[in-house]
Amino acid sequence: MAGFTEQIKSWLSEAEEQVQPRFKIVDSIVDHNQWKVIEAFQKHQVSDFHFAGSTGYAYNDRGREVLDLVYADVFGAEAALVRPHFASGTHTIATALFGVLRPGDELLYITGRPYDTLHKVIGYPGDGTGSLQDFGIRYQEAALQEDGSIDWKKVEALIQPTTKVIGIQRSRGYDWRSSFTVQDIKEMIKRVKQIKPDVIVFVDNCYGEFTEEHEPTQVGADLIAGSLIKNPGGGIAETGGYICGKAAYVELAAYRLTAPGIGGEVGAMLGTTRGIYQGLFLAPTLVGQAIKGSILAAAVFEKSGFESKPAWHEARTDLIQAISFSSAEHLIAFVQGIQRAAAVDGHVVPEAWDMPGYEHPVIMAAGTFIQGGSLELSADAPIREPYIAYMQGGLTYSHVKFGLLTALQTMKDRNLL
Secondary structure (H helix, E strand, O other): OOOOOHHHHHHHHHHHHHOHHHHHHHHHHHHHHHHHHHHHHHHOOOOHHHHOOOOOOOOOOHHHHHHHHHHHHHOOOOEEEEEOOOOOHHHHHHHHHHHHOOOOOEEEEOOOOOOHHHHHHHOOOOOOOOOOHHHOOEEEEOOOOOOOOOOHHHHHHHOOOOEEEEEEEOOOOOOOOOOOOHHHHHHHHHHHHHHOOOOEEEEEOOOOOOOOOOOHHHHOOOEEEEEOOOHHHOOOOOOOEEEEEOHHHHHHHHHHHOOOOOHHHOOOOOOOHHHHHHHHHHHHHHHHHHHHHHHHHHHHHHHOOOEEEOOOOOOOOOOOEEEEEOOHHHHHHHHHHHHHOOOOOOOOOOOOEOOOOOOOOEEEEOOOOOOOOOOOOEEEEEOOOOEEEEEEOOOOHHHHHHHHHHHHHHHHHOOOO
């Protein structure tokens, strides 16, 4: 570990010893989810001919059909739609929401304002962009309470006869709060269904897949969505997303992705099928590597005088490790240090810029094999107070360690430690 000060190496060594009990818990979750994935593959008799590509309309693409069945089983859902045609997590979520909502319906997010990139999807009435509200779909949100919990008094007041979909964001987004566990989501679903039994509960599952033994669809969620360049793609899937849930709602989402009456029956996979299958197979283990890295990060930064959320000893429900800094200089040094540790584009120095879909300048460390692949070690942050960096991913635990050492050394070299 040449090039790192003895103090920084000591912090890491002490933290690594400290977190070993948490690592055993992660290993147990990895085993459960890895075996669950293998059993789904075996149930549907996945074979090498399922990996063949398809072209044109791609009617009767058996690999694509079985992939949907495997995902549905892994996520405990009636049906699934897994496609490389989803450009991002935001696109996948938008497809799910547009699929089940109609003019005059209402979408109510009960976990506060959703992640920045969804703001334009929600839009405002008459914005001319084709947003939800531009199509006459009403939107409301219930801000979280100061402790990060659901404001049930507010939620109960907002649920109306026109409320068609309840939105839940599992991850923290750009907020200094705890992410919601699957048990938390189970309780939310139970409570909103008591208020309005016919409401559709949608969960943005991004960053959460395989971090726990169960997924939201296994505890009552009607529809969930996520990105293949995050957890379930296993660092191999080059693009795409998934939607899982009740068969009727997944079908409506498929009609939105392609066209009514066509749905999921077409769509050339164009050589992506093998990577999506193999990525799913690897995902539980690689998510475990990333979670171990996040636990270590929390412990190391605690030792170096910064607050992290979640703390190293707390349970995990997504990949994201938030670290609070005292200045923009600290935050920028951290993100640039993570970039310096990358195998890809390690020579690049990230700077803050006005990224599409974000409301503040954002700085991102993204030295990844898959562009935007956040199961790979990456970090990002809006340049605004409070100065919080959001680190996620790490295909190997060793890479995360190297990233943490490099980030701390970068801060040290700039007299910020």
